[in-house]
Amino acid sequence: MTHEIILSGFGGQGIMAMGKMLAEAGMQEGLSVNWLPSYGPEVRGGTANCSVLLSSEPIISPLVLEPTEIIVMNKPSLLRFEPQLVSGGHAFVNSSIIEIQASRRDITAFYVPCLDIAQELGNPRIANMVMLGAYIEVTQCLHAKTVEQMLAHLFTGAKAGLVALNKEALRRGAASILKAAC
Amino acid sequence: MTHEIILSGFGGQGIMAMGKMLAEAGMQEGLSVNWLPSYGPEVRGGTANCSVLLSSEPIISPLVLEPTEIIVMNKPSLLRFEPQLVSGGHAFVNSSIIEIQASRRDITAFYVPCLDIAQELGNPRIANMVMLGAYIEVTQCLHAKTVEQMLAHLFTGAKAGLVALNKEALRRGAASILKAAC
Amino acid sequence: MAGHVTFWEERCKGCELCVSVCPKHIIVMRAATNTKGYHPAAVERMDECTGCASCARMCPDSVITVERG
Amino acid sequence: MAGHVTFWEERCKGCELCVSVCPKHIIVMRAATNTKGYHPAAVERMDECTGCASCARMCPDSVITVERG
Amino acid sequence: MAKELWKGNEAVAEAAIRAGCRFFFGYPITPQNEIPEYFSRHMPEHDGVFLQAESEVAAINMAYGAAGCGARVMTSSSSPGISLKQEGISYMAGAELPVVIVNMMRGGPGLGSIAPAQSDYFQATRGGGNGDYRTVVLAPATIQEMTDLTQEAFDIADIYRIPVLIVADGMIGQMMEAVEWKQPKPRKLPKKSWATDGTKGKREHNIISSLFIDPKDCTLHNHRLQQKHDLITQHEIRFEEYLTDDAEILFVAYGTTARICQAAVLRLREAGVKAGVFRPISLWPFPEKELYDCANRAGVKAVLCAEMSMGQMIDDVKIALGGSKSVHFFGTGGGTCPTPAELTKAAQDALEGV
Amino acid sequence: MAKELWKGNEAVAEAAIRAGCRFFFGYPITPQNEIPEYFSRHMPEHDGVFLQAESEVAAINMAYGAAGCGARVMTSSSSPGISLKQEGISYMAGAELPVVIVNMMRGGPGLGSIAPAQSDYFQATRGGGNGDYRTVVLAPATIQEMTDLTQEAFDIADIYRIPVLIVADGMIGQMMEAVEWKQPKPRKLPKKSWATDGTKGKREHNIISSLFIDPKDCTLHNHRLQQKHDLITQHEIRFEEYLTDDAEILFVAYGTTARICQAAVLRLREAGVKAGVFRPISLWPFPEKELYDCANRAGVKAVLCAEMSMGQMIDDVKIALGGSKSVHFFGTGGGTCPTPAELTKAAQDALEGV
């Protein structure tokens, strides 16, 4: 099993964090993992993207050139990365702000209104967790529990309150897929 | 014809200038020439030495490791360079301040009291010219005239008066050899 | 002498510096975004504009042209 | 309290700085040279030496030892 | 030990701290800023010193001073910053000071780009500074290897009194992978009786210097250094082979490029072409004999050197093979990585060209 | 033309002035101080600028600025000072600026000695700076050749928009030999329309830069540079053979060492051993094919690379020969010169070892 994922969006959308959570969770489940950010000169508000590899085999090349999945949080990201997706791959689209649809027929796209859901939950900054929930739900590459447990380690002390919120975001993301599947 | 000469003495004795005059004169006579100073960190009063190559053939290596002649203006120079002289080579010794004699039997030494002669001429700084005169007289590697003509080019204007003095020094140096030969 | 202000909207980065210096408090950020994803600045009540050019002088991205007459 | 001055002759570079600062003008340069080829400094009339150590303080090569008593 | 997810730049810093490095002098430059930043956060916890110097030149010279005191010291930078350190590295090599220097290479020449590259191979392995000196050069390909090699680097530096370079690229510096913290196998470390730490009136003064004004002394010193270099060449060669046993096409590549070559190898093997990778880990000393042996096994038809540069390691590959095999080359310069597809094609071309 | 007696360092400066160089930026260092000193006396006569910079780093960057204006510029130094210029040289190569740089090499590493050496060969030919770049490297062996090559160097720099290094050693810098001033054969020089000299409102602004932030652009730039390097390799190789026709032992040496090898050759021939010298004059581009051809003539039994270093050019010799001949080595480091006797013995040993 190998997932080659590209995550992309505006800076500030929590793209890097989402990628790191995937990698961290993968590692905890005993997978080989790799997280690779694209890096450029610091300019706020530019695009941000990273790639994540999760594999039951040792990881060889860290380059993700033909992703099996893309997670796109804004429109330029969809336009840029959709063509790279392998045939049969999955696109996860932040439909709250991307008004267009994926154009390829040989892939499956999931439209997750993650910003809307996050706003419903009262915190637009957890849109990325909503997306993560959706991603895990579809790919089943990880146990949702692993990620949930990580949250407990991540938010402690004053921030402990955020655990529940993030868990809820993950669940709502997953649920959005179920709904879509119906 | 190849002369491989090492000139050595205290800083301030005009060693470098003497070497350059030899090289310049050699060049003017159509010989191949090379002048090579030993260089070190600047400290006044240390030893100074240089080598000169004069040859009717093109000069190959600039290194003078086995000189055919040495011109030594102080005692440490004699001690240092005498052993390097080729068998049958010539040593020109500033006998005004070097109280010892050359020790090798397979070489010819010329003892030139060049400082005494220079002082007689009223200028201790031309001891080197005295030595040069002696050197040329012995080796006949150059025409004394060439050097004399160079002097006319070297000392012009206010310094023109030095021409005669230097010529005299050359002649006295040469004469000292004739005397020695007698 | 009323002022008139035009914005090169595509170049606006939504920094709000112009807003903060307009003595007439007539500059606002638009709800829509430009293609770069920023909310561009705009003048709400142009008739109140004095053409003082404070906004233009402050704008780091030379987005604003001010006319008067 | 008369002074007594000794020179580490082999180390002297004949710079004459000691000569120039001795208030008693009793330091001279010797005619003979040391093995380095310098004319070393020496005190001519030691009895006039006050042991002020000006010479020693001035000497760049720490050639001079001064005693008093 | 449990695995932890570490970013390359932070892993190298943490590995240094674990190796007992308590002095870091650096200057910001992308893509290695997380190294000084990590030290700035964590050195105080270990009573260590993180100091941001006014420049790379100052940083390497601070390292000189601290290393001369016998401390374990690190400095890091990326390509143009490493260029500025060349005089200092030459001095440290000349004065025989142990230090670990990290270069997270970026595209050049000049200011170039900040994207990953391997175009400082010459500088690292031949010494971009003046004079005859070598630095041990270690090139990890994974974050795990980076942590292991960094820890070993300090021992190597101390044992031979020599600067050790860890060279990687911006990609390795920025990526995260799983790390299991290991202790390097213990080696006997010499006492640093040469260090300047105050004579306390109990010994002659110690001197740290690269100045040998008498050429005879300087020549002698060069011969001593050469003996040391020979010793290192005997003992410190590191390399790895990947599916080389039956390979007909042999990639030679290091660091990130070696990993991409491995991906190409799998593709080639799927297509029925037997491919393998010879990966030098120590770039200096270069595994010359080892590469020769590997390339001269029965099956090898062609050797393909791949670099994220226009061709630098290829010199060492050619020297190692001494004409025994034809050497092909695939390179990308300035900050782009080769793709497995490009390498696959290059390998096929090389085989056809035989 | 009459011959004149010139000191190496002064000859190089005078040759630059004759080549139209009007800007020199430098910093004192032995054994090349006569270069800046000569310029300080003579640049004013030609309305030229001699400026002593605050450091070698500043000097190379002043050269960058002036070269960017289209001027003919020189800077010079000796080994440690050249180390400090590495970043700047990399920048100039990246920005494609013509400049002539002189390195009168001295013993290293570090502060080393001030005696003659050839231990910056790697630095010169591989670029001690970051990134993939080359500089043309010319190595004269006599003062005559130094003046000729210096004048040519400016043309080469302009034609290819590339830094050109003149490398020699302290001995060549300090010695005097006869010089006959010649004009280099005229070459077509491109117009410097890229230079920054004020747009005068008549053209788009010109930009001098080595920054290509998009790795794709940087890669493209690297490929362009590579093409230029290939072109130079085609056109600018220089070398000399000395009694090679029937040689059984072939010395490979450059600069001063080549002259000493020639002396050894004469001794060997006196002793009945047929010896010759292959002397690369352009160290980069290295006369690879030419050396191969020379060494693979019927009679050659062994090749002996001789350097005033612990072994640097030998890499290029090995690459050139590709295993076709065994390569022996004789080197002295740190500031001593090999003697004809030592070289003679090394040649005899090499022949026996065959």
Next chain:
Amino acid sequence: MAIVYERSRGLTETEMHFCPGCTHGVIHKLVAEVLEELDIIGSTIGVASVGCSAFAYNYFACDMQQAAHGRAPAVATGIKRVHPHLAVFTYQGDGDLAAIGTAEIVHAAMRGEKITAIFANNAIYGMTGGQMAPTTLLGQKSTTSPQGRQKEMHGSPIRMAEMLATLDGCVYTERVMVADPASIAKAKRAIKKAFTLQLSGAGFTMVELLSTCPTNWGLSPVEAVGWLKENLVPCYPLGVYADKAEQKEATR
């Protein structure tokens, strides 16, 4: 309607890459306006340095060179010596001018090099992501001074305008800020004066401009200008630190 203010012809059409609200953009346009007003766009050569302003060569309409980190004054010296009659300026950040480039700026000033240094001091390394600069305030946090800059460990901020003013060759240095329309107008006057003095051959001139880095200060652009006024200005007092050309004229 008459145009009161429009984009300067001293700038190219290229869009600037600076973060939203970064006052590098303001400084750029002030320099551009001065070039335009003095009518020297065609006879000026600018030198971009390494920092967020590295791409300045794309933005100024005059000829430009891009210099190595800290070396812009040396590059500018090379240029000025070739073209003594053209205007030459450097555009440098505080990391560039006050850290790695200290020797070059000090010696350009000492030589009285006839150039103008435009010194954008934002008390941080912007380009590389917010590391401590020699100009970082005591107590100010940065990615390499996570506890805030400490006097004992890092020393106190360096004041370049004051330091360079001690040099005879430095004929004019003024510290200004670009925090509101009034201070921006004043900053422009300083830049204009510097260029004018340069062109008159007076000597080395520098304008130090206190500037914001909203991104690495972690503030909104509007907050950042406020922070500048409240925190940077007390440590870096505005004013003229050297004005020797005037003195000269006064004594004449």
Next chain:
Amino acid sequence: MAIVYERSRGLTETEMHFCPGCTHGVIHKLVAEVLEELDIIGSTIGVASVGCSAFAYNYFACDMQQAAHGRAPAVATGIKRVHPHLAVFTYQGDGDLAAIGTAEIVHAAMRGEKITAIFANNAIYGMTGGQMAPTTLLGQKSTTSPQGRQKEMHGSPIRMAEMLATLDGCVYTERVMVADPASIAKAKRAIKKAFTLQLSGAGFTMVELLSTCPTNWGLSPVEAVGWLKENLVPCYPLGVYADKAEQKEATR
């Protein structure tokens, strides 16, 4: 008889290579005497630089490091950070400290690095044979300013003590000379004060010592001290330029 003056134990027995009458030797022995008097020979690390004093490592009895040209303050910083309780000093010439090493000395001073810089200013590059230094006087001839230093081309001499005094971290800087027994005694007091302040942790200290270079000035040693007093002192006024540690104590 009691010994009034003898060679300091702070010096080794090694003979110094300086030219006859060069006052580098005087400065060496003053430092040695201070080390001896403060009883810190065994707990001091000195840093030799590049210049005629490059071999200082052979002459001082304490542990020594030899630094690259201009980088002694950086090397000293590295040492001091490892050994905060030892005394650390640099010995630098004017070419070393005021030209190539400008950035390093300025930043050591800015950081308030607890080291003492012994700065031997002889207004020339001695070691390399008499080239112009940034400290060379206007009109002074050197091998690279054969017409004499000219303000228009080379700028005016740099005054390091004054310049560094503008930095908060620089707690003590004094300019002295070593031209006669009285000034030598004063110079020694300054050096002792600098070391004492360093050891008390006050910050960066520097003593600038006007020194002679008879060889490259083309004067006899005795003439050279005279030239120093007549020509160097007017350009480089003697005196204390920073004494912030005292101020501190005064305000306490």
